[in-house]
Amino acid sequence: MTDSARPVLFIHGLWLHATSWDPWIERFRAAGYAPVAPGWPNEPPRVAEARANPEAVADIGIDEAAAHYEEIANSLGDETILIGHSFGGLLAEKLLGEGVGAGAVAIDPAQIKGVLPLPLAQLRSGFPALGNPANLHRAVSLTEAQFRYGFGNAVSEEESNELYERWTIPSPARPLFQAAAANFVMHSPAAVDTKRSPRGPLLLISGTADHTVPDVVTRSTLKQYRDSMAVTELKQFEGRGHSLTIDKGWSELAEAVLEWLKSQGL
Template sequence: MTTHQRPVVFIHGLWLHATSWDPWVELFREMGYAPVAPGWPREADTVAAARERAEDVAGLGIDDVTNHYAAIIDGLPEAPVLVGHSFGGLIAEKLLGQGKAAAAVAIDPAQIKGVLPLPLAQLRAGLPALGNPANRNRAVSLTAKEFRFGFGNAVSEEESDALFERWTIPSPAKPLFQAAAANFSLHSEAAVDTDNSTRGPLLLISGLEDHTVPDVVTRSTLKQYRSSTALTELRQFEGRGHSLTIDGGWSEVAKAVLGWLDEHGL
């Protein structure tokens, strides 16, 4: 595995707290990395506190979060590996395109500008936020039923409910609105420098049963990188939904990421 403690920065997406990465952080530390999982700007340190202070994160947009992580990266001893899930995956792609990382792994990444497919399941998963235009500058919470459809559809209802209780927090709705309008905005914050050929390797991961970011969206994301000569790869996981980073099968995905990093000397 790695011969030194390369930094790894984990970036969560909407509706999950930063501590949902704790099992990954522990595993990566055991494997010789120096992992951190910082929260989004103004995110409380615990799930309970984040639920009590929902409006602290209201109005945060993609660039706010990206710049927050860029500042964290600037304080590290060397360029890190980024591992992002959902909107965290989109942010990891942005930072990689900006030359801020040695490599990135984007797991079920939110759609970037240029991605056209918009499956019905994805529309339904986004309705808790997108269903009301007034939500744009608000923080929005999911119900257990909404989480079950968007995250936990590939696990049992019992496991989905347990994950909901353990990890979910209110999140800003603005990134969803930005991504939804990206292809109609000249300077969208969901834009990524997909043409950059000097960036580090990128691994896209897709859960084939994902409702929030269906596989067709991730495959379309892969196509956006066709003009870059930098390494871009896709790994698909059968029978896995959007909860693949936190459910009982998380270690399968984490070990695949570790294997990919080892394969590329990272």
């Protein structure tokens, strides 16, 4: 890696700690990039600290997270690539639509304004937060069983439990409420400028077995970009769930992202 290496900003979603990107950081650094994976606003630097201090991230919403990552991306420079998972994918889309970054990859991205499908599996995955209106201003943790359904349904129970113990943290529920209400709010923070042209290329990735962001939701997200002349593509990974960035198949996904970036000259 040289001083001129292109920056890559990894953005995690709810219920995973920023260090869940560590294997990706190593792989992208080896490929010649300059990757970083900062946490959400106020997120403690270690998993154990985040679990012990859930109130640190309570009430953080989409706009606050977007402003946080926009500042980081701008500090890295215009050539920065944005790679996000789940709500991190929504943030990557949102920032790219605002002219931030040279290109983006949104992996199982959370539902943006305009996306209509709302499968039962997605509702069940979001219920730990959305099931109690009082959670709006709280940070919420998943149980092992809830993580198994929402993230680890496509891997063994043993692997799901290992991932849960290694990476999960309490996360703000507010972004889930904002995304759920997006189509009923005129100026929703979950809105993305999908018509922007020109902009950098965007790759959407879905796992076809994902419960938290089902494949039909990501395919509907792709349709939101139909009025943009910029490159927008979808890659589906058969039989993969929401844990696809952290489970034992993560390297297959990372290699596919690297290959796509190379094809786009990024």
